[in-house]
Amino acid sequence: MSDLATKRPPAPPPLDFVEAFINTADLETGSDELATTSALRGWLLDRHLIKRAEAVSERDREQAIRLREALRRATLANNSTAVDSRTIRELNQLAQDARIVVVFGDDGAARLDPSVSGVQGGLARILSAVFVATLTGGWARLKSCANNDCHWAFYDASKNRSGKWCEMADCGNEAKGRTYRARRRSEVGATSGST
Numbered sequence: 001m002s003d004l005a006t007k008r009p010p011a012p013p014p015l016d017f018v019e020a021f022i023n024t025a026d027l028e029t030g031s032d033e034l035a036t037t038s039a040l041r042g043w044l045l046d047r048h049l050i051k052r053a054e055a056v057s058e059r060d061r062e063q064a065i066r067l068r069e070a071l072r073r074a075t076l077a078n079n080s081t082a083v084d085s086r087t088i089r090e091l092n093q094l095a096q097d098a099r100i101v102v103v104f105g106d107d108g109a110a111r112l113d114p115s116v117s118g119v120q121g122g123l124a125r126i127l128s129a130v131f132v133a134t135l136t137g138g139w140a141r142l143k144s145c146a147n148n149d150c151h152w153a154f155y156d157a158s159k160n161r162s163g164k165w166c167e168m169a170d171c172g173n174e175a176k177g178r179t180y181r182a183r184r185r186s187e188v189g190a191t192s193g194s195t
Contacts, residue, residue: 008154008155008166008167009155009157010155011138011141011142011154011155012138012155014128014129014132014133015129015130015133015138015139015141015142015155017047017049017126017129018071018126018129018130018133018142018153019142019153019154019155020047021043021067021068021071021126022068022071022072022075022144022153023152023153024043024068025068025069025072026152027149027150027151027152028149028150028152034061034064034065034068036061037056037057037058037060037061038056040056040060040061040064040119041055041056044056044119044122047122049121049122049123049125049126050117050118050119050121050122051117054117054118054119055118056118056119057119060118060119060120063094063097063119063120063123064119064123066090066094067091067094067123067126067127070087070090070091070094071091071126071130071153072144072151072153073087073144074087074091075142075143075144075153076143076144076146076151078139078140078141078142078143078144078156079143079144079146079164091127094123094127095127097120097123098114098116098120098121098123098124098127099114099115099116099120099124100112100113100114100115100124100127100128100131101113101114101115111128112124112128112131112132113128114128140161141155141156141157141161142154142155142156143155143156143163143164145164145165145166145171146164146165146171147165147166147171150165150166150171152166152171153166154166
């Protein structure tokens with residue numbers, strides 16, 4: 001993720017914390033905000049996804065990483081490609097583990113809530129946000145940068161939903177430059193091969 005990517009406004013709620021969750025790993029720098037169980041615990045606590053008394057295990061951390069990367073692949077597919085069957089299986093398994101149920105509040109409004117607590121419950125809330133965004137149409141706008149070195153999650157607020165890169169000035173220009181150079185090499189090769 002470049003410094004320019006931080007200029008893009010965050011996704012609207014509830015996708016904002018899904019976007020933040022995916023972006024806990026910066027593929028360009030190699031940093032990972034969920035590198036340890038205490039780091040995951042802090043991230044979940046900061047977003048009120050777990051209670052202070054709840055512990056976080058290494059297995060919880062591994063499951064959080066699995067969810068993060070499955071969501072990254074799913075948002076990458078929002079760039080006009082199909083979601084691969086492995087990602088679908090993984091998301092279905094994680095959703096099943098999360099045990100999300102429909103709950104009616106005192107006002108009679110329905111919402112999705114986890115029937116488990118702890119990290120599982122926190123991950124269930126992330127999956128619930130994805131579900132709500134799918135219903136409202138916002139999910140298709142949450143994408144991962146098409147630059148293979150980046151894959152930073154961003155919210156595509158463009159009118160025609162055509163955004164492919166976290167920031168055109170950085171990843172977009174880099175991708176266009178690679179395409180241009182490859183086309184030039186191909187043209188030069190074709191010209192030199194015909195003489």
